[in-house]
Amino acid sequence: MIRLEHLTKVFNTPNGPVRAVDDVSLELPEGEICVLLGPSGCGKTTSMKMINRLIEPTSGKIYINGRDTDATDPIQLRRSIGYVIQQIGLFPNKTVADNICVVPDLLGWDRKKTRARAAELLELVGMDPAAFMGRYPKELSGGQQQRVGVIRALAADPPVMLMDEPFGAIDPINREVIQDEFLRMQQALRKTIIFVSHDLDEAVKMADKIAIFRSGRLEQFASPDRLLANPANSFVESFLGSDRALKRLRLVRVAEAMLTEFDALRGDDPHARGKVVLEESGLPFAIVVDENGRPTGCLAGNAEAGVDAKVGDLARPVRATISTDADLRLAVASMFAQDMPVLPCVDDGGRLKGILTYRSVVKSLASAEARE
Amino acid sequence: MSEATTASVQVQKSPASARWVTSIRTPVLVWLVIALAVAIWISLSDMPAEILTYREDIIYLGGQHVELVAWSGGLAILTGVPIGALLSRPAFQRVSEALLQGFNVGATIPTLAILALSMTLLGIGTVPAVFGLWAATLLPIVRNTYAGLRAVPQHLIEAACGMGMTPAQMFWRVELPNALFVIFGGVRTALAICVGSAPLVFLIGAGGLGELIFTGIALDELPMMLAGAIPTALLAVVTDFTVGRLQYYLVPRGINPLR
Numbered sequence: 001m002i003r004l005e006h007l008t009k010v011f012n013t014p015n016g017p018v019r020a021v022d023d024v025s026l027e028l029p030e031g032e033i034c035v036l037l038g039p040s041g042c043g044k045t046t047s048m049k050m051i052n053r054l055i056e057p058t059s060g061k062i063y064i065n066g067r068d069t070d071a072t073d074p075i076q077l078r079r080s081i082g083y084v085i086q087q088i089g090l091f092p093n094k095t096v097a098d099n100i101c102v103v104p105d106l107l108g109w110d111r112k113k114t115r116a117r118a119a120e121l122l123e124l125v126g127m128d129p130a131a132f133m134g135r136y137p138k139e140l141s142g143g144q145q146q147r148v149g150v151i152r153a154l155a156a157d158p159p160v161m162l163m164d165e166p167f168g169a170i171d172p173i174n175r176e177v178i179q180d181e182f183l184r185m186q187q188a189l190r191k192t193i194i195f196v197s198h199d200l201d202e203a204v205k206m207a208d209k210i211a212i213f214r215s216g217r218l219e220q221f222a223s224p225d226r227l228l229a230n231p232a233n234s235f236v237e238s239f240l241g242s243d244r245a246l247k248r249l250r251l252v253r254v255a256e257a258m259l260t261e262f263d264a265l266r267g268d269d270p271h272a273r274g275k276v277v278l279e280e281s282g283l284p285f286a287i288v289v290d291e292n293g294r295p296t297g298c299l300a301g302n303a304e305a306g307v308d309a310k311v312g313d314l315a316r317p318v319r320a321t322i323s324t325d326a327d328l329r330l331a332v333a334s335m336f337a338q339d340m341p342v343l344p345c346v347d348d349g350g351r352l353k354g355i356l357t358y359r360s361v362v363k364s365l366a367s368a369e370a371r372e
Numbered sequence: 373m374s375e376a377t378t379a380s381v382q383v384q385k386s387p388a389s390a391r392w393v394t395s396i397r398t399p400v401l402v403w404l405v406i407a408l409a410v411a412i413w414i415s416l417s418d419m420p421a422e423i424l425t426y427r428e429d430i431i432y433l434g435g436q437h438v439e440l441v442a443w444s445g446g447l448a449i450l451t452g453v454p455i456g457a458l459l460s461r462p463a464f465q466r467v468s469e470a471l472l473q474g475f476n477v478g479a480t481i482p483t484l485a486i487l488a489l490s491m492t493l494l495g496i497g498t499v500p501a502v503f504g505l506w507a508a509t510l511l512p513i514v515r516n517t518y519a520g521l522r523a524v525p526q527h528l529i530e531a532a533c534g535m536g537m538t539p540a541q542m543f544w545r546v547e548l549p550n551a552l553f554v555i556f557g558g559v560r561t562a563l564a565i566c567v568g569s570a571p572l573v574f575l576i577g578a579g580g581l582g583e584l585i586f587t588g589i590a591l592d593e594l595p596m597m598l599a600g601a602i603p604t605a606l607l608a609v610v611t612d613f614t615v616g617r618l619q620y621y622l623v624p625r626g627i628n629p630l631r
């Protein structure tokens with residue numbers, strides 16, 4: 001757990017004092033990621049560096065797991081906190097293995113064990129240890145350097161990590177990949193993480209809590225969903241942008257938004273039944289499933305046929321389905337792309353579990369708002 | 373897939389072997405040409421025999437010469453690197469630029485003048501000679517050490533500090549290794565100056581191969597002069613080659629532009 005109490009930092013510059021951080025208080029529970037977000041120069045980095053005492057606060061207190069950081073020797077403190085700087089900062093004179101093991105080496109851990117751990121960590125981020133352990137940073141791609149920077153901070157297994165725009169210097173596509181990789185690791189590791197970013201999408205994706213800063217002041221501290229649903233003031237609102245409703249799509253899972261009460265058709269149902277189902281639901285399509293409950297087609301309301309026609313003969317193939325574990329952003333994207341106003345939602349076995357309509361998406365966002 | 377892997381292996385191998393070829397072939401070619409020229413010259417004249425009549429002088433004075441260079445160069449490294457390192461510390465930031473300007477002005481003084489000044493202070497003999505050579509050698513080492521350490525990117529220092537290194541650990545594990553290549557560059561220049569100036573110390577009575585050179589010139593004895601000049605030249609080449617090799621092998625590959 002990390003707790004900041006009335007944290008303030010004033011820099012004395014030739015042009016007078018600069019309040020870089022102004023009376024910031026917040027509390028981050030153990031195992032959560034807090035993203036510090038805000039425009040350039042708003043005090044994110046300064047706040048973070050006060051936690052590992054690279055910058056001494058002018059006033060205020062910082063507690064890590066209940067311990068006042070002022071009472072801890074700064075060297076020991078820093079060795080117990082994983083640190084990823086914005087510029088990655090791999091040491092060019094050291095090999096990848098030696099870079100990863102910097103802190104374990106400082107702590108005097110057994111060399112054999114730490115190198116084995118370095119290999120393990122490399123594998124965790126999909127880099128072949130045999131190929132990479134002995135390389136130097138200049139022999140890595142940008143994305144690989146960034147990965148090594150992150151696992152270097154993990155090497156001594158610190159409970160707390162500070163990450164200053166760790167994925168900043170990388171193209172958007174690879175950034176998504178590394179973010180996913182990191183979230184997967186975090187699921188197992190459960191570190192308490194302070195993460196600086198200036199990218200709202202990244203923040204929404206990574207954060208359990210988001211702290212929005214403006215010129216040194218903490219404007220709002222809340223979960224991404226709550227933040228997007230209820231911005232505390234006009235600054236936060238304009239910072240989040242007018243498309244903040246769309247950003248929330250990523251935070252809701254299909255399973256939470258889909259309709260589960262609906263009638264599915266079978267291929268051998270008579271067309272008349274299909275008509276009844278369509279009319280009752282008021283939807284443009286009804287989903288047709290096979291005997292295992294897998295969606296096989298969809299029946300449109302305007303399908304013309306004789307009285308003895310079967311649903312199976314009239315149904316069109318389904319162009320897209322969505323997993324119930326996916327987020328709404330993906331679901332809506334495929335609804336648009338495939339022109340499927342009624343999207344079948346399936347479980348791992350491909351069985352129909354629910355349907356998603358535009359209305360159900362809008363409703364679930366509204367109800368999430370009501371939940372807060 | 374397998375094609376891609378073999379391709380990447382080849383890509384990795386070829387620069388390494390190319391480096392080897394260039395780093396070996398150039399000196400070998402140069403040496404071959406020199407050897408050929410020397411062989412032709414030897415077969416055409418009786419100069420080598422005349423030079424070799426000074427064999428004992430060459431050995432004695434050569435030893436003296438090497439000793440002078442070793443002392444002054446060694447002392448310059450042993451003092452120059454720490455001075456440069458000290459000046460690069462934040463505590464000295466105020467004075468370091470001014471001091472370095474002073475050093476730069478000092479560097480414009482010809483070595484002969486330094487030796488003369490050294491003689492007026494310390495008299496004649498080995499001590500003023502070593503002192504004079506040391507003073508002439510010192511500057512490039514101090515300057516490069518200072519520049520090399522200051523050029524270590526600030527974010528590396530911040531990373532090191534943020535990960536819990538003590539100031540001493542930061543210096544030895546991060547700053548010095550990353551400045552090493554530049555420092556070696558300074559040492560190489562400095563030793564070239566040292567070896568090149570060493571014959572002058574004969575003028576303040578410290579002996580060395582300069583004795584053969586200057587006496588040879590004074591007496592218009594070409595073989596005598598060559599008996600001093602050739603070993604001096606060889607010493608310069610060997611010294612530079614050795615430092616170059618040391619720089620190649622001692623500076624870690626990650627920060628060594630040569631490999």
Ligand SMILES: Nc1ncnc2c1ncn2[C@@H]1O[C@H](COP(=O)(O)OP(=O)(O)OP(=O)(O)O)[C@@H](O)[C@H]1O
Nearest residue numbers: 011013018020039040041042043044045046047198
């Ligand atoms: N050492 C310093 N001396 C004086 N002022 C400083 C110092 N460090 C930061 N500041 C000022 O404090 C403010 C906050 O800086 P900080 O680095 O925390 O911003 P940031 O939120 O990390 O911005 P960015 O997103 O651009 O990295 C800025 O106005 C900056 O100019």
Ligand SMILES: [Mg+2]
Nearest residue numbers: 044045046196
């Ligand atoms: Mg910053």
